[in-house]
Amino acid sequence: MKKALLLLLISLLLLVMLLYTLRQRYTLAALFYQAIKQDVKAVESYSKAVLANPDDAYAHYQLGLMYKDKKDFDNAERTYEKLLEIFPEHPDANYDLGYVYREEKLYDKALKQYEKALMLDPDNVYALYDMGYIYRQKGDLEKALDVYNKVLAADPKHPYAHYDIGLIYEEWGMKDRADEEFKIYHDITDPNFIEIFLNKLTGKG
Numbered sequence: 001m002k003k004a005l006l007l008l009l010i011s012l013l014l015l016v017m018l019l020y021t022l023r024q025r026y027t028l029a030a031l032f033y034q035a036i037k038q039d040v041k042a043v044e045s046y047s048k049a050v051l052a053n054p055d056d057a058y059a060h061y062q063l064g065l066m067y068k069d070k071k072d073f074d075n076a077e078r079t080y081e082k083l084l085e086i087f088p089e090h091p092d093a094n095y096d097l098g099y100v101y102r103e104e105k106l107y108d109k110a111l112k113q114y115e116k117a118l119m120l121d122p123d124n125v126y127a128l129y130d131m132g133y134i135y136r137q138k139g140d141l142e143k144a145l146d147v148y149n150k151v152l153a154a155d156p157k158h159p160y161a162h163y164d165i166g167l168i169y170e171e172w173g174m175k176d177r178a179d180e181e182f183k184i185y186h187d188i189t190d191p192n193f194i195e196i197f198l199n200k201l202t203g204k205g
Contacts, residue, residue, distance in 0.1 A: 026052055027059045039066065050082070057087045068096055076100045091120040095127050107134045125154050129161055141168050159188040 030045035043066050049059035060083035067076035080097040083090060098113030111134055114127040121127075132147035145168050151161040166181030 024049075024053075024056075027056060030059070030062065034062075039070070042066065050079075055086055057083060057090065060086065061090065061093055064093065064096060068100060071103075073100050073103050077104070089120055091117060091124070094120060095124060098127060099130065102130055102134060107138060110134055123154065125151055125158065128154070129158065132161065132164065136164060136168065141171065144168060157188050159185050162188070 026045045026049035030042045030049060033039070033042035033045055043063065046059050046063035046066065049056055050063060053059065060079055064076050064079035064083060067073070067079055077097065077100050080093050080100065083093050084097065087093070094113055094117040098110045098117055101107070101110035101113055111131060114131050117124055117127045128147060129151045132144045132151060135141075135144035135147060145165060148161045148165050148168075151158050152165075155161075162181045163185040166178045166185065169175075169178035169181060
């Protein structure tokens with residue numbers, strides 16, 4: 001009796017695994033193609049996966065991510081928007097869609113998307129920095145500076161926040177403050193920058 005029950009449980013487990021594999025076959029194939037760096041085939045497989053399983057949030061997100069990395073922002077936008085219809089509180093998709101809008105220069109849409117991403121993940125420094133970047137691009141330098149300072153409160157060594165603050169001070173004619181921020185940026189990104197720069201000036205480099 002126990003042996004028959006064990007065989008029944010194993011059979012059920014194998015059946016479940018088989019059904020899962022069949023349902024997720026395109027996603028599994030896409031993961032394989034990603035592993036061997038066959039991005040075109042991975043995109044094709046993820047595209048089939050979302051058609052076969054429209055509620056497959058993982059396949060949607062990976063497909064959107066691949067489009068974003070390829071800078072195919074039209075397809076990335078459509079994919080992320082479809083994913084957020086299924087999973088509105090997906091924190092990474094909310095941020096990535098904001099990034100896509102930013103790259104498309106749809107700044108107002110990007111800001112709204114970043115605000116939603118920050119509601120879901122208040123520690124998302126990337127969304128906060130991008131909001132500062134957008135305000136700077138729109139010419140609202142005071143608001144940009146305020147946001148960049150919030151970035152630095154969360155991550156004091158965020159190099160691009162320091163650099164962009166330097167650009168703001170430079171535009172305001174505050175050269176000393178700008179140079180101070182640029183120096184911090186170079187200290188973070190290349191601690192040997194000053195030494196290299198001085199060596200070039202003196203002909204030692």
